[in-house]
Amino acid sequence: MDANILDDISHADPAQRKDREERWAQVVAVSAALFAQKGYEATSLREIAERVGMLKGSLYHYINGKSDLLVHVLREAHSRGVLVLTKIAEREGQALERLEEVITAHAKYICTERVFTAGFIEAHRHLTPDRAREFDVAERNYRKAVERLIARGQVEGDLRDDLDPKVSALCLLGFLNSLHGWVKPASGLTTRRLCDHALAMGLGGLRKT
Amino acid sequence: MDANILDDISHADPAQRKDREERWAQVVAVSAALFAQKGYEATSLREIAERVGMLKGSLYHYINGKSDLLVHVLREAHSRGVLVLTKIAEREGQALERLEEVITAHAKYICTERVFTAGFIEAHRHLTPDRAREFDVAERNYRKAVERLIARGQVEGDLRDDLDPKVSALCLLGFLNSLHGWVKPASGLTTRRLCDHALAMGLGGLRKT
DNA sequence: ATTTCTACCAAACGCCCGTTTGGTGGAAGC
């Protein structure tokens, strides 16, 4: 079933494999760009195929259905975003410093890798529960890591301890993701300044005054 | 063209008018619920008509096209949300207090009127620029009002003045709207507690320490 | 030289969408 994507292809010679992989990467990249720009539903296979230079039916040599594209786009997004951020959150050290790092990295990711951050919420609607689980788990892990960070910050005395860590984590991540909605490249706001601003506002509500 | 919706109907007798208006309100309410739940594109006229108890073609006695429904849903949402919040933001008084009121009211609106807050971003994609303008203007007015409030709070000495009011306003409103993404009714979190939390986090980053 | 394989084309399929058209039953107006 998943042969086109997942099967071992070591029996193919290197030249063929490279061709196919390059083409496939191109397809995923184009899909990511279009999904980000117009949303998953509003993007047609015809349009994707056109930008890659083939007919829509030919895409089925790479996929078994449209949602395969979504899965692979989301996987790339997660490997660049959520997974990296989770690792940062789980590093050793003073909680407050870790949290600052996470917030800044998250904001930076949102600003610079715009292609991969759009429509995550929309995306879940278009995946069957079992295909979505993979991403749900990753996102939950990240959220939990931030939650633990906040709790530790409270214990260490840097963060106010009258706020529930879970709700705080949800608020913080929601806030950071919301940056995507209005931050535009070339809006006269440098990434650097935006990250500083996000840090000030994201952390300001958590810090002990 | 717009006869079904906008025309003067004073020549109809009261009984008829009431019937029609009640039916129309029902259609809008059902549309709002479905748009919120599944999104605009994913909601079919067939589905809307079914819940109201008619066939999809019959909806065209009330509308001239599907997007009419979106416009009317958004109008109702704006009149309950953005317009109310703008008025609060523009009242007289100490800026900090006003801002607290706005944040709390905004958070409360998001939590209690869930039907009308979903898919605002998606919505814009499905309206022609001239039909969207109405809503763009209202949202901009609100944002500007909050921006002025923050600027005044800085002058009055309650808010830190090293943050750009415009960026701060965008961050704050983005944060508040992001609550919609994860706040669920009956999640064991009362509206009251959520609003307090949102206030603490939203204001914490702006306040002078 | 023949076979095999691969990347892709060309064309059709069924589905469901938003929209249009023409009609119908029953209440309201004269």
Next chain:
DNA sequence: GCTTCCACCAAACGGGCGTTTGGTAGAAAT
């Protein structure tokens, strides 16, 4: 009692979608 009007039905329309099927040109393998 006849006409008018109105809310709605019944059925079709064209179109775009995701998907399937069968074929083909050309390189690689034997």
